[in-house]
Amino acid sequence: MRRYFTRKFLIYLLTFFFAVSIDWAIPRFMPGDPVQSMLSRAALHPESATAMYDYYSNSFGLDVPIWRQYLNFWGSLLQGDLGTSVWLYPQPVSSVIANAIPYTLALMLPAILLSWWAGNSFGAFAARRKWLDNTALPFAYILNSMPYMWLGILLAWLLGSVLDIFPLSGGYGYGLQPEWSLEFIGSLLKHWFLPFASLFLVGFGGWAIGMRNLIIYELESDYSHYLTALGAPQRLIRRYAFRNAMLPQVTGLALQIGVIVAGALVTEIVFSYPGLGNLILQAINNEDYFLLQGAFLFIIIGVLIANFVIDMVYVLVDPRTRTGMRGATS
Amino acid sequence: MSVQVKDLKVYYRTLRGDVRALDGASFTIADGEIMGLAGESGCGKSTLGRSLIAIDGRMRYVGGSVSLDGAALPLDDQAAMARHRFTAVSLVPQYAMSAMNPTRKIGKLVTDLLRSRGIAPDTVLGEFRRRLELVGLSTDVLARYPIELSGGMKQRVVMVISTLLDPSLLVADEITSALDVSTQKAVAEAVVEFRDRGFVASTIVITHDLSILVQMADSIMIMYAGKPVERASTDAVVSSSRHPYTRLLLSSLPEVGVRYEEHRLSGIAGRPPSLLNPPPGCRFRDRCPLAFAKCAEEPPFVEVAPGHSAACWKA
Ligand SMILES: Nc1ncnc2c1ncn2[C@@H]1O[C@H](COP(=O)(O)OP(=O)(O)OP(=O)(O)O)[C@@H](O)[C@H]1O
Ligand code: SF4
Ligand SMILES: [Mg+2]
Numbered sequence: 001m002r003r004y005f006t007r008k009f010l011i012y013l014l015t016f017f018f019a020v021s022i023d024w025a026i027p028r029f030m031p032g033d034p035v036q037s038m039l040s041r042a043a044l045h046p047e048s049a050t051a052m053y054d055y056y057s058n059s060f061g062l063d064v065p066i067w068r069q070y071l072n073f074w075g076s077l078l079q080g081d082l083g084t085s086v087w088l089y090p091q092p093v094s095s096v097i098a099n100a101i102p103y104t105l106a107l108m109l110p111a112i113l114l115s116w117w118a119g120n121s122f123g124a125f126a127a128r129r130k131w132l133d134n135t136a137l138p139f140a141y142i143l144n145s146m147p148y149m150w151l152g153i154l155l156a157w158l159l160g161s162v163l164d165i166f167p168l169s170g171g172y173g174y175g176l177q178p179e180w181s182l183e184f185i186g187s188l189l190k191h192w193f194l195p196f197a198s199l200f201l202v203g204f205g206g207w208a209i210g211m212r213n214l215i216i217y218e219l220e221s222d223y224s225h226y227l228t229a230l231g232a233p234q235r236l237i238r239r240y241a242f243r244n245a246m247l248p249q250v251t252g253l254a255l256q257i258g259v260i261v262a263g264a265l266v267t268e269i270v271f272s273y274p275g276l277g278n279l280i281l282q283a284i285n286n287e288d289y290f291l292l293q294g295a296f297l298f299i300i301i302g303v304l305i306a307n308f309v310i311d312m313v314y315v316l317v318d319p320r321t322r323t324g325m326r327g328a329t330s
Numbered sequence: 331m332s333v334q335v336k337d338l339k340v341y342y343r344t345l346r347g348d349v350r351a352l353d354g355a356s357f358t359i360a361d362g363e364i365m366g367l368a369g370e371s372g373c374g375k376s377t378l379g380r381s382l383i384a385i386d387g388r389m390r391y392v393g394g395s396v397s398l399d400g401a402a403l404p405l406d407d408q409a410a411m412a413r414h415r416f417t418a419v420s421l422v423p424q425y426a427m428s429a430m431n432p433t434r435k436i437g438k439l440v441t442d443l444l445r446s447r448g449i450a451p452d453t454v455l456g457e458f459r460r461r462l463e464l465v466g467l468s469t470d471v472l473a474r475y476p477i478e479l480s481g482g483m484k485q486r487v488v489m490v491i492s493t494l495l496d497p498s499l500l501v502a503d504e505i506t507s508a509l510d511v512s513t514q515k516a517v518a519e520a521v522v523e524f525r526d527r528g529f530v531a532s533t534i535v536i537t538h539d540l541s542i543l544v545q546m547a548d549s550i551m552i553m554y555a556g557k558p559v560e561r562a563s564t565d566a567v568v569s570s571s572r573h574p575y576t577r578l579l580l581s582s583l584p585e586v587g588v589r590y591e592e593h594r595l596s597g598i599a600g601r602p603p604s605l606l607n608p609p610p611g612c613r614f615r616d617r618c619p620l621a622f623a624k625c626a627e628e629p630p631f632v633e634v635a636p637g638h639s640a641a642c643w644k645a
Binding site (some may be wrong): 223226227228229230235236247317 | 383384386411412413414415416417420421423425428429430431432433434442443446447488491492
């Protein structure tokens with residue numbers, strides 16, 4: 001067991017190393033010069049432009065050979081330094097990201113976890129119950145097959161424009177400053193609701209359908225039939241079916257949590273919500289490679305941590321993975 | 331007279347109409363008797379076995395009765411039937427390899443099952459361990475998951491679970507088909523041993539392998555196209571069978587140990603009739619070498635010698 005965990009951990013470490021290296025390399029080998037484009041926006045004299053160019057190149061660490069840049073990158077990364085943002089110069093990338101992350105987490109974590117919990121409970125309950133299966137399930141299918149963008153816009157239009165209950169964009173009201181006041185928190189919640197609800201609904205439909213199908217599959221499996229043949233009540237059979245059907249859903253959840261940030265991209269753009277997804281969009285628009293690199297770094301870390309945790313959980317709940325690492329005994 | 335089946339009819343509902351897979355079966359099995367059930371693939375052996383345990387949604391109970399030690403089984407009421415399963419009637423399924431929940435340890439599974447049936451696990455777990463040892467398994471299997479066992483081990487565990495509450499009737503469907511020859515023998519011996527020790531009263535062993543029935547069964551019933559055609563002691567079936575189908579079946583067995591399923595009954599030309607709309611008269615008529623005019627009428631299943639019944643005008 002210990003050897004298994006150590007081996008897994010090393011694999012994840014290696015994956016991290018390569019992923020981060022690629023994350024470093026891609027912006028650098030892309031066409032375009034971030035410093036140049038930043039200066040061109042400032043429309044300076046040619047001489048002072050050259051001086052400025054040298055100054056910024058130096059402050060971004062771009063004036064040393066590429067291998068040195070790579071080593072420096074790892075060196076500062078390990079100290080938690082992600083460089084300086086070009087778009088919001090001279091703010092450090094780490095603080096720009098730190099400001100955005102709470103929004104993304106507060107939006108995505110409840111949406112993913114609650115829709116997972118509610119969808120699975122509902123799907124498991126609906127499976128093999130005729131009236132529910134026939135009435136509620138079509139709605140789940142509609143929710144699930146609707147393009148997310150469209151659902152988001154529909155919700156925004158209905159609850160935001162027509163009924164005017166919720167604001168359409170932003171993380172809080174325009175006139176407000178972030179502070180611990182009732183007014184500010186109320187505004188936060190109001191702005192949070194629409195993006196949350198859209199994410200929740202889509203997730204709910206998908207989980208409910210998946211769970212229903214998994215449960216039906218389990219109820220048709222041999223072990224369910226055997227339990228029936230031995231007179232076991234439906235309660236026990238459904239309990240087993242639920243437990244087994246949960247395994248793939250746990251993996252699904254892990255993958256969702258892993259791509260939480262990427263998943264936020266569309267939502268945050270539709271609702272102009274100030275999280276990491278929005279930041280990625282801004283970073284691309286402003287050719288801010290350091291910010292982009294920093295944001296992707298967080299995605300990498302998120303995916304890896306989530307997968308690692310799920311690997312561990314799976315070993316604990318599913319005996320079939322356990323035999324794989326011990327070698328089958330018969 | 332432990333198990334008494336009278337004119338049992340169970341059909342499958344399909345879009346094209348009822349498949350008359352079990353179209354009137356009457357027989358009795360005595361206490362302590364092991365009855366072998368044989369016949370070509372699709373003749374309704376499993377349907378008969380299944381009907382005695384649970385008639386599910388795809389099946390339709392059409393008529394007939396089954397009584398166990400004199401009391402009728404509520405065949406058409408699945409909720410009432412559930413109380414008799416495991417305790418009075420039990421099944422060792424054809425799919426024993428996958429019959430146990432893969433994510434539950436075997437000991438836990440049995441405890442869950444017993445509790446769900448309102449039986450305190452402590453009262454029978456000791457016996458469960460003893461019986462595992464009896465079939466040559468260590469009690470370690472209680473702490474194992476099903477995938478950690480070999481096929482033969484799973485087969486034996488399932489057998490011990492199914493018979494744990496000493497049922498009056500055990501249906502064992504194709505329990506040896508998936509096993510190699512030496513394991514087959516061990517499983518067949520276990521069935522006999524369980525009977526000898528009184529763990530089960532009457533047993534129905536369904537199989538494709540007549541040679542295994544010769545080793546273990548006290549009596550044999552042959553089915554053809556949804557109906558029993560002959561029923562007698564094993565010796566009588568082997569040495570003095572009266573029904574032409576049984577005789578062809580035996581003669582088409584090339585040698586002991588080879589399953590006739592794989593040989594597609596080279597000795598008997600033609601195929602069994604469709605059970606969707608079976609023809610009137612003797613259902614074996616098209617293929618029977620002895621068929622004559624009277625066979626257009628259905629032959630009754632009657633005693634042709636003491637303890638020996640057959641359904642044939644020429645028997
Ligand atoms: N679910 C079903 N729906 C419709 N017809 C079925 C169904 N199950 C079985 N049948 C039909 O009922 C007949 C009897 O099937 P059964 O499984 O009892 O045969 P069997 O004698 O056990 O055959 P085998 O030796 O292949 O196991 C067959 O003709 C089969 O096609
Ligand atoms: S009744 Fe006729 S057709 Fe049927 S088995 Fe006997 S002789 Fe053959
Ligand atoms: Mg069968």
